[in-house]
Amino acid sequence: MSHNLDKIIENISIDCVIFGFEKNELEILLIKRGIDPFTGQWALPGGFILKEEELDNAAKRILEETTGVENIFLEQVAAFGELHRYPDRRVITIGYFALISPENYSLQPGIDTSDAKWVKFDNLPILPFDHNEIVKKALKKLQAKVRNKPIGFELLPEKFTLTQLQLLYEKILGKKLDKRNFRKKILKMEILKKLDEKDKTTHGRAAYLYQFDCNAYQNFREMGFAFDL
Amino acid sequence: MSHNLDKIIENISIDCVIFGFEKNELEILLIKRGIDPFTGQWALPGGFILKEEELDNAAKRILEETTGVENIFLEQVAAFGELHRYPDRRVITIGYFALISPENYSLQPGIDTSDAKWVKFDNLPILPFDHNEIVKKALKKLQAKVRNKPIGFELLPEKFTLTQLQLLYEKILGKKLDKRNFRKKILKMEILKKLDEKDKTTHGRAAYLYQFDCNAYQNFREMGFAFDL
Known part of the structure; x- marks a missing residue:
């Protein structure tokens, strides 16, 4: 069930790039969208920020509500605001990322989400919105991190x-x-x-x-x- | 003169941290605010994104309109969204930064700005909003950059x-x-x-x-x- 519309900020969302490492493979956590736009498509876990909510808390909440993955430390990637990234209005999204070990978490899709799964990074499909671009930038951040x-x-x-x-x-x-x-x-x-x-x-x-x-x-x-x- | 209110996105702004290096000193570019909130106070050059404007273009335009500094490459720092960072409503800002040589640019304060100047980084005053925090994070980015x-x-x-x-x-x-x-x-x-x-x-x-x-x-x-x- 979606959050009450008057509680959210309608033009600022969060999208989470969760990298997994399991059996020597790099993976990404995707959800199947339960609402429009792009109902039924696999995409990054995401949602809107609540009016009275800090950004980092919003990222944690959204990840937990859509995938069941909780208590992980998410870092901001960047804000993404390309004019037509969202189909019917201007929505700017803030990307977050984390690297976790999938076997330590059980997936429980919830709000606005009908399914959740790990996919191999090498087999990542074309995602809706600008989600592939967000993944790309998150990977760069992760790479910079492991270099440093x-x-x-x-x-x-x-x-x-x-x-x-x-x-x-x-x-x-x-x-x-x-x-x-x-x-x-x-x-x-x-x-x-x-x-x-x-x-x-x-x-x-x-x-x-x-x-x-x-x-x-x-x-x-x-x-x-x-x-x- | 401010931009027409119906042309801007009222809850998403941009703030620019422009580092200067001149005579062996690190500096920061500040403007004197010509509008509320905090009229008359020195702050980071900033403004609101236009509804039909890409983020990077907004950063360039805002910097140019408020300080006269044009044609520089700005990089995104992060989104800052602390609940009460803006006094009377929720505004999320996207920080940008650049490092330039002040002597190559002449300052021409313009829209919503009554003055502009370079201040030594070591003498940076307490700034309104969360501008000191934005500067801090931008400096970290700059430091990471020079390490890499x-x-x-x-x-x-x-x-x-x-x-x-x-x-x-x-x-x-x-x-x-x-x-x-x-x-x-x-x-x-x-x-x-x-x-x-x-x-x-x-x-x-x-x-x-x-x-x-x-x-x-x-x-x-x-x-x-x-x-x-």
Whole structure:
């Protein structure tokens, strides 16, 4: 059921780009629209801001109401205001994004939404409105983020191999990385603890397992390290 | 003179954070408000989006109309929508920023603006609305930008010393940088050409002059180099 029309701001909406990382694949969370425009089409979870609501809170609420995904930290991407992005009137939308581990959340479509699912990023369909453009910009933000800050803490199992970490980066950056170079750079950050333990699930020579060093990791997140003057 | 009220979107505005770099000082462009709210107070150049106007064009137009500064490339900072940021109704604003060289522009306050001036960043007064917060976030964007991409091309004289370049970075990052470390990092980027010419204006031992290598610089701007995987 939609929110009361006199409670919302009719020309400012929010759209959420939720990236998932699961089984070494980058995914995106889509909902099936339950209302016009574009009823029945798969699109980004979105909705209108309430008159008495802060932007960040609106993003959280809308994501939860449309997909069931709650308690996640969303960051703003940008405002999108192309003249005819919305079919019948001028609506400016504020994009938000997050990167989560899908297996930790159960999907429960709700308000204005008839279904919700994760799709592989590589198989993303053409979405209504300017949603593909919003996804593109959100991906750029995510890429800038992984270039500047170590990520993956929440997305990988507690103990992981450097190959798993490299795969995560490769999926986000959308390109193959040189193994030797990647390892050199990631180890230079001094945020990983090498364990005296090997991964027994892989074939061939077993790889060492690593763990994030929480304290070092937190410090990095705060200071950033790229071209660190 | 204000724009016709039925031509603007009344609840979405734009505010511009224009950083200047001049005589080794970081500055901000302020206007004196000619209309309510806060008539007579110094604030960021801002205004409302027209119903038939793209966001980026609105930012350019508003900056030009209020300060006379035209033809500059503005980047979006974020949308700011705190509930009571505007005194008498809900207005969400979209922040934009740019870094320019003040001496290349003449100020001509116009619509809704009675004056315009550059103020030293270190002497920035308390501004109305949430303008100080917008400036803060814009500075963070600028800092992220200089950490990821070489800047300064448009802000320094054609030939400059490494000391001048370091001063620019120090003013933007708001901290002293280690001279040896800075030089090592900046030269490693391979975007500077060392000239066979020395700066004769300084006391003591004359320093070598450098020039940006335009081609290398453009490539860097496009690919980014921070934690370059």
